[in-house]
Amino acid sequence: MLEEPPAVTLWHASGNRDERVFDRPGTFDLGRTPNRHMAFGYGPHFCVGSYLARVEIAELLMALRDFATGIEQTGETRRIRSNFLTGLSALSVRFRPDDSGLKEVDG
Ligand code: HEM
Numbered sequence: 001m002l003e004e005p006p007a008v009t010l011w012h013a014s015g016n017r018d019e020r021v022f023d024r025p026g027t028f029d030l031g032r033t034p035n036r037h038m039a040f041g042y043g044p045h046f047c048v049g050s051y052l053a054r055v056e057i058a059e060l061l062m063a064l065r066d067f068a069t070g071i072e073q074t075g076e077t078r079r080i081r082s083n084f085l086t087g088l089s090a091l092s093v094r095f096r097p098d099d100s101g102l103k104e105v106d107g
Pocket of ligand 1: 012038039040041042044045046047048049050052053
Protein backbone atom coordinates (compact mmCIF):
# COMPACT_ATOMS: atom_id res chain seq x y z
CA MET A 1 0.00 0.00 0.00
CA LEU A 2 1.26 3.51 -0.92
CA GLU A 3 2.05 5.95 1.85
CA GLU A 4 0.01 9.17 2.08
CA PRO A 5 1.97 12.05 0.49
CA PRO A 6 2.92 14.75 2.98
CA ALA A 7 0.51 17.69 3.13
CA VAL A 8 2.06 21.02 2.15
CA THR A 9 0.38 24.34 2.80
CA LEU A 10 1.37 27.95 2.30
CA TRP A 11 0.44 30.26 5.19
CA HIS A 12 -0.10 33.51 3.28
CA ALA A 13 -0.98 35.43 6.43
CA SER A 14 2.28 34.44 8.08
CA GLY A 15 4.36 35.18 4.98
CA ASN A 16 2.79 38.63 4.74
CA ARG A 17 4.07 39.40 8.24
CA ASP A 18 7.60 38.08 7.77
CA GLU A 19 9.80 40.51 9.69
CA ARG A 20 12.75 39.57 7.44
CA VAL A 21 10.83 41.01 4.47
CA PHE A 22 8.64 43.74 5.96
CA ASP A 23 9.57 46.63 8.19
CA ARG A 24 6.91 46.89 11.00
CA PRO A 25 5.04 43.83 9.61
CA GLY A 26 2.04 44.29 11.92
CA THR A 27 1.31 47.84 10.75
CA PHE A 28 -1.29 48.57 8.04
CA ASP A 29 0.67 50.90 5.78
CA LEU A 30 -0.83 51.86 2.41
CA GLY A 31 2.43 53.56 1.42
CA ARG A 32 4.63 50.49 1.85
CA THR A 33 7.25 50.26 -0.89
CA PRO A 34 8.48 47.84 -1.95
CA ASN A 35 5.56 45.67 -0.89
CA ARG A 36 6.25 42.07 -1.86
CA HIS A 37 3.17 40.60 -0.18
CA MET A 38 1.54 37.30 -1.12
CA ALA A 39 -2.12 38.26 -0.68
CA PHE A 40 -2.80 37.27 -4.29
CA GLY A 41 -0.76 34.09 -4.14
CA TYR A 42 2.43 33.27 -5.98
CA GLY A 43 3.54 31.46 -9.15
CA PRO A 44 1.32 29.79 -11.75
CA HIS A 45 -1.88 30.14 -9.70
CA PHE A 46 -1.37 33.84 -8.97
CA CYS A 47 -4.83 35.44 -8.65
CA VAL A 48 -6.26 36.24 -12.10
CA GLY A 49 -8.63 38.73 -10.46
CA SER A 50 -5.85 40.74 -8.82
CA TYR A 51 -6.09 43.67 -11.26
CA LEU A 52 -9.86 43.95 -10.81
CA ALA A 53 -9.48 43.58 -7.02
CA ARG A 54 -6.87 46.37 -6.89
CA VAL A 55 -9.10 48.72 -8.95
CA GLU A 56 -12.10 47.97 -6.70
CA ILE A 57 -10.11 48.56 -3.51
CA ALA A 58 -8.56 51.78 -4.85
CA GLU A 59 -12.01 53.09 -5.87
CA LEU A 60 -13.41 52.25 -2.43
CA LEU A 61 -10.59 54.07 -0.64
CA MET A 62 -10.88 57.12 -2.90
CA ALA A 63 -14.67 57.24 -2.36
CA LEU A 64 -14.14 57.09 1.41
CA ARG A 65 -11.58 59.90 1.15
CA ASP A 66 -14.02 62.07 -0.83
CA PHE A 67 -17.29 61.30 0.93
CA ALA A 68 -16.45 60.53 4.56
CA THR A 69 -14.73 62.47 7.30
CA GLY A 70 -14.43 59.55 9.66
CA ILE A 71 -15.43 56.06 10.59
CA GLU A 72 -16.47 54.50 13.88
CA GLN A 73 -17.04 50.92 14.93
CA THR A 74 -20.63 50.18 15.99
CA GLY A 75 -20.61 46.43 16.67
CA GLU A 76 -18.46 43.51 17.61
CA THR A 77 -15.53 42.26 15.53
CA ARG A 78 -15.51 38.62 14.45
CA ARG A 79 -12.31 37.19 12.95
CA ILE A 80 -12.27 34.39 10.40
CA ARG A 81 -10.32 31.26 11.30
CA SER A 82 -8.29 30.35 8.24
CA ASN A 83 -4.75 29.58 7.19
CA PHE A 84 -5.59 31.06 3.77
CA LEU A 85 -6.96 34.47 4.68
CA THR A 86 -6.52 36.91 7.51
CA GLY A 87 -9.65 38.94 7.97
CA LEU A 88 -13.00 39.59 9.52
CA SER A 89 -16.35 37.90 8.99
CA ALA A 90 -18.18 40.72 10.76
CA LEU A 91 -17.39 44.36 11.49
CA SER A 92 -20.19 46.91 11.79
CA VAL A 93 -19.14 50.49 11.17
CA ARG A 94 -20.74 53.88 10.61
CA PHE A 95 -19.22 56.47 8.28
CA ARG A 96 -19.46 60.17 9.02
CA PRO A 97 -20.55 61.66 5.69
CA ASP A 98 -18.74 64.60 4.12
CA ASP A 99 -21.25 66.40 1.88
CA SER A 100 -18.57 68.61 0.34
CA GLY A 101 -17.42 65.53 -1.64
CA LEU A 102 -20.79 65.56 -3.45
CA LYS A 103 -20.20 69.14 -4.62
CA GLU A 104 -17.00 68.05 -6.37
CA VAL A 105 -18.89 65.29 -8.23
CA ASP A 106 -21.62 67.74 -9.32
CA GLY A 107 -18.92 70.06 -10.63
C1 HEM B 1 -8.78 41.21 -2.53
C2 HEM B 1 -9.31 40.30 -3.34
C3 HEM B 1 -8.67 38.98 -3.69
C4 HEM B 1 -7.74 38.25 -3.02
C5 HEM B 1 -7.06 38.57 -1.69
C6 HEM B 1 -7.48 37.05 -3.81
C7 HEM B 1 -6.56 36.06 -3.46
C8 HEM B 1 -6.24 34.98 -4.28
C9 HEM B 1 -5.19 34.03 -3.99
C10 HEM B 1 -4.28 34.02 -2.75
C11 HEM B 1 -5.15 33.13 -5.01
C12 HEM B 1 -4.16 31.96 -5.19
C13 HEM B 1 -4.75 30.67 -4.72
C14 HEM B 1 -3.73 29.53 -4.83
O1 HEM B 1 -2.53 29.74 -4.66
O2 HEM B 1 -4.18 28.42 -5.10
C15 HEM B 1 -6.20 33.51 -5.94
C16 HEM B 1 -6.50 32.82 -7.10
C17 HEM B 1 -7.54 33.15 -7.94
N1 HEM B 1 -8.34 34.27 -7.87
FE1 HEM B 1 -8.26 35.69 -6.44
N2 HEM B 1 -8.26 37.08 -4.93
C18 HEM B 1 -9.00 38.24 -4.90
C19 HEM B 1 -9.90 38.68 -5.87
C20 HEM B 1 -10.26 37.96 -6.99
C21 HEM B 1 -11.22 38.41 -7.99
C22 HEM B 1 -11.96 39.77 -7.93
C23 HEM B 1 -11.33 37.40 -8.90
C24 HEM B 1 -12.17 37.31 -10.14
C25 HEM B 1 -12.89 38.31 -10.63
C26 HEM B 1 -10.41 36.35 -8.51
C27 HEM B 1 -10.23 35.16 -9.18
C28 HEM B 1 -9.26 34.22 -8.89
C29 HEM B 1 -9.05 33.00 -9.66
C30 HEM B 1 -9.85 32.53 -10.87
C31 HEM B 1 -7.95 32.33 -9.07
C32 HEM B 1 -7.33 30.98 -9.49
C33 HEM B 1 -6.13 31.25 -10.39
C34 HEM B 1 -5.42 29.96 -10.79
O3 HEM B 1 -5.59 28.95 -10.11
O4 HEM B 1 -4.70 29.98 -11.79
N3 HEM B 1 -9.78 36.72 -7.36
N4 HEM B 1 -6.83 34.65 -5.47
